[in-house]
Amino acid sequence: MRxxxxxxxxAAALADSKVLLLTGDHGYALxxxxxxxxxxxxxxxxxxxQNMVGVAAGLAKAGFKPIVYGLAAFVPVRVLEQIKxxxxxxxxxxxxxxxxxxxxxxxxxxxxxxxxxxxxxxxIPELTVLSPADRFEMTATMRLALQLASPVYLxxxxxxxxxxxxxxxxxxxxQLVQVRKGAxxxxxxxxxxxxxxxxxxxxxxxxAEVWSVxxxxxxxxxxxxxxxxxxxxxxxxxxxxxxxxxxxxxxxNVAGQRRPLPICRIGVEDRFSSYCGTWDYLLQEHRLxxxxxxxxxxxxxxxxxxxxxxxxxxxTD
Amino acid sequence: xxxxxxxxxxxxxxxxxxxxxxxHIGCAFSIVELLAVLYRxxxxxxxADPASPTRDYLVLSKGHGVMAQYACLHELGWLTDDDIGQYxxxxxxxxxxxxxxxxxxxxxxxxxxxxxxxxxxxxxxAKLNKTNQTCYAxxxxxxxxxxxxxxxxxxxxxxxxxxxxxxxxxxxxxxxxPTDEVIALGNIEEKFRAFGFDAVTIDGHDELxxxxxxxxxxxxxxxxxxxxxxxxxxxxxVSFMENNNLWHYTRLTPETHAAAIAELxxxxxxxx
Numbered sequence: 001m002r003x004x005x006x007x008x009x010x011a012a013a014l015a016d017s018k019v020l021l022l023t024g025d026h027g028y029a030l031x032x033x034x035x036x037x038x039x040x041x042x043x044x045x046x047x048x049x050q051n052m053v054g055v056a057a058g059l060a061k062a063g064f065k066p067i068v069y070g071l072a073a074f075v076p077v078r079v080l081e082q083i084k085x086x087x088x089x090x091x092x093x094x095x096x097x098x099x100x101x102x103x104x105x106x107x108x109x110x111x112x113x114x115x116x117x118x119x120x121x122x123x124i125p126e127l128t129v130l131s132p133a134d135r136f137e138m139t140a141t142m143r144l145a146l147q148l149a150s151p152v153y154l155x156x157x158x159x160x161x162x163x164x165x166x167x168x169x170x171x172x173x174x175q176l177v178q179v180r181k182g183a184x185x186x187x188x189x190x191x192x193x194x195x196x197x198x199x200x201x202x203x204x205x206x207x208a209e210v211w212s213v214x215x216x217x218x219x220x221x222x223x224x225x226x227x228x229x230x231x232x233x234x235x236x237x238x239x240x241x242x243x244x245x246x247x248x249x250x251x252x253n254v255a256g257q258r259r260p261l262p263i264c265r266i267g268v269e270d271r272f273s274s275y276c277g278t279w280d281y282l283l284q285e286h287r288l289x290x291x292x293x294x295x296x297x298x299x300x301x302x303x304x305x306x307x308x309x310x311x312x313x314x315x316t317d
Numbered sequence: 318x319x320x321x322x323x324x325x326x327x328x329x330x331x332x333x334x335x336x337x338x339x340x341h342i343g344c345a346f347s348i349v350e351l352l353a354v355l356y357r358x359x360x361x362x363x364x365a366d367p368a369s370p371t372r373d374y375l376v377l378s379k380g381h382g383v384m385a386q387y388a389c390l391h392e393l394g395w396l397t398d399d400d401i402g403q404y405x406x407x408x409x410x411x412x413x414x415x416x417x418x419x420x421x422x423x424x425x426x427x428x429x430x431x432x433x434x435x436x437x438x439x440x441x442x443a444k445l446n447k448t449n450q451t452c453y454a455x456x457x458x459x460x461x462x463x464x465x466x467x468x469x470x471x472x473x474x475x476x477x478x479x480x481x482x483x484x485x486x487x488x489x490x491x492x493x494x495p496t497d498e499v500i501a502l503g504n505i506e507e508k509f510r511a512f513g514f515d516a517v518t519i520d521g522h523d524e525l526x527x528x529x530x531x532x533x534x535x536x537x538x539x540x541x542x543x544x545x546x547x548x549x550x551x552x553x554x555v556s557f558m559e560n561n562n563l564w565h566y567t568r569l570t571p572e573t574h575a576a577a578i579a580e581l582x583x584x585x586x587x588x589x
Contacts, residue, residue, distance in 0.1 A: 020445075043441075046475075051434045051468035058438020061423070062446070063370065081428060082465075086435055089425050090417050 001159035004135035006033050008142035009067065013038040016065065019146075022056055023069040024049045026099070031069075053079045056094045057086035065093050065146070071105075072098030072114035076121050076153055083151070088126040093149045101131075102157040102193060102239030103273065106282040115268040119244025121153050122217045128173060129217040131155040131246075133195035134163045137214045140171035144215075148173065155216075157239055158193035158279060164212055174218035176227070182209035185232045186301065189213055191246045194237035194266075200290055201297065208235070213246055224253050228261050233304045235264045235297055239288065242267040264300035266293055319392050321353040323524070324585045327554045328578060329388035329401060335574040337405030339413055343552035343564035345385040347488040347521065348455060351547055354527045355453060356389045359535060367395050367420035373450055374439045376423045378432020379457035379486060380415035383422070387411060390421040430463025432456065433483065437469045440481040440542075451535045455484045459491025462500050467512070473542040474513030481542040482534050483514070486521065488551035490562045509544035521547030555580050 010033050012019045021034055022043045035042050045052035049070055056066035068075055075098050076083050087094045098117055105112035122129050128148060130141040138156075145152040164179050171177065176189070180199055186208035190198035195212045202208045211227065213219065228234065234254065236247035247265030254261050268286050275285055283289040287296065330345045355375065363369035377386050387404075390396045396411070396419075403409050410419060414427025424435040436454035443450040460466065473481050491499050502508075509516040515537065519526045527547070534543040551565070552558030555577040569577070 045472060046468075048465075048468035048472065050430070050465040051437070051472050054431055054434020054465065054469065055438035055441060055472065057424075058435040058440070059442045059445075060438075061435070062439055062442030064442055064445070082431065082434070085425050085428055086431055 001132070001135045001138050001156075002030060004138040005142070005156065006030060008139055009034050010037045012067070012142070012146055013041045017041065018063060019065045019067065020059060021067050021069065022052050024052050024074060026071055027069050049074045049079045050082055053082035053094075053096075054086050057082070057090070057092055060087070060092035060094050061090070065095075067095045067097060069097045069099065071112060072101035072117045072155060073112050077114065077117050080120055083121065083127070083153075084124050088124050088151045091126040091150050093151070095145045095152045095154060097154050097156060099156045101155045103279055103282040103286070104158050106273070106279045107276055109276070110272045113273060115239070115241045116244070117153075117155060118216055118240050118246070119248070122244065122249070126151055127217070128152045128215070129155070130214055131157070131191045131216050132214050133190075133192055133212050134161070134165060136163065136165045136167065136169050137171070137177075137212065140169050141214055144171050144173060155192065161193050161196040164195045164199060171214060174215050174220040174223075176211045176213050176215075176220060176223045178209065179212050180210035183207045185230065186235065187211060187227050187231045188235045188237060189227075189246065189250055190237035191216060193239050194288070197288070197290055197293055198237050201294055204294070206297065216246055216249060219249050219253065221253055224250065225257060228254055228257060228259065231261070233262045233264070233301065235266060235300065237293065238267045240267050241270060243270055262300070262304050264297065266296060319357065321357040321389060321392060323349045323353050324554070324581050326353055326385060326388040328581050329391065330384045331569065331574060331577050331581070333384050333387065333401055333404040335569045336402065338568050339384075339405055340566050340568060341381045341384065341413065342567070342569070343490075343558055343562070344379065344457070345382045346553045346555070346558065347549040347551045348379070348382045348385050348486050349553065350522045350524050350527055351455060351484055351486065352385050352389050354524050355531060356393070358528055359451075359531045360453070361450070362393070364393060371448065371450065374423055374436065374452040376426070376432040376436040376439070376452070376454045377415045378424070378426050378436070378454055379429070379460055380425070380427030380432070381413070382455075382457070382486070383413070383415040383427075386415065386422065390419070393421065395420045429457070429460040430465040433466050433469040437473050437478060437481060440473065440478040441476055443480055444476070444478065451480050451482060453482045453484065455486060457491070458485055458487045458489065458496050458502060458505065459499070461485065461502055461505065462491070470509065470512040470514070477540040478542045479538045479540050482531070483509070483542065483544045485544065485546045486549055487546050488549045490551045490560075490565070492565060494562065506544070506546045509546070513541060514544040515539070515541045516544040516546065518546040518548060521549030522553055554584070
């Protein structure tokens, strides 16, 4: 996935000399190919993220297409106001890359973990929010971001979970991409690293349909309506807070539909990580590892299939 | 022929502030000459196209002084009489802080510490495009409290943005009091010099001196960004507003409006 990211950056820079890569002194080794191919289009802005986003806005006003790279804890969270006012208010073509999103920096603690970034940015008008799950989605989301010519936040999380698609995909803004069909009347909607988990869950007996959501905002209401029309329950999975992320987007959307539908939102439950450890360890701490998720989904399905109105519209096990 | 007469600009500001019952009069008055001289003699603009790609840039980072810029944009013909006369009326487009959706306003500011970074990006763009454009950025002295200003200063010096001219409106006040009492700034000129700028301190109301500073700095392409520290008077031009920080917040009454206009008229008759 990181190679796909690097390849997409290099291709974009080679195709258009107005594409500039700005980094807040992050991305060691990741940008080697870019710096070799187009050194004059690479700008290290130093450890000064607020200025970097303002500079990107100025460059974009003058016709450049800046791609701003930082860790998700800093871009977009630290620079939220610059994104809102300098970039989005004028709908400038700036692509903001937030790398290491979720619990990737598991050993470094709360400062570098990012489980609130989607919630922070998605209420900003003009901003598209993308969240690729594998190398094919990375390529497709980068292509989409460059085509849009408007502000984009591209969230890059755990990048080594393997492919969720068999090959390259085409992607429109808002589109959900099905990665598995299912016999059960249950849909798993996941984004980023958790698409793989959703696939594994479905493959290990749940037999639900699985959708990847690489476009968090916009999110196709029509596609969601089609999915909800044929299932009895939805499970959302994300390496992000259950507040304001994918689960919230889906719940908000479904709440406006005619048919009530129980939704189980699986994500980080409004808390910081307590412990140090590997990424897998922190998934367990947050009950986002496969066995924990399976347990939670089973409990949700048990609730859904009981008589009477569904007890829970959110996962409250 | 645009004259950008300072007294006229102050009258426009007073009329806008009075009809719109708005604040920030003192903050606009202190930058009148800095803007007047810039628009009159230095900014290269295409009158037919405020967004002309070859324009010089002016980023008003102290967005709360925007009434002074509105008066200049009105004189350019980019704002209408209605824009000025209907200030703050429901459904109008001019807000109380600089807004990039207004023709001729480069950045949305008023939330402080943003404009210099955007200006730095514009200056860098001009360098990358190998154009001769100059980018001017006007910040308040209180605004220098913002950390992003110093991020931008480091960046501008590192990338040798000698086409960036920063003006600091050193009126000595910020929202809650004198800058020395809130967060002392020390020697601003020396600070910018230490950051790698060519820097000078001038009288922010002496148009000849301002003109000379702009002329010298925009012509000096020596690899160093430029800083003009303009010592100014908050509320300059109306005696009861001068150095009275209440006029950061106070709205005009019929009496104070009339008194202020009368003072400006007296000044006008004295001007040769």
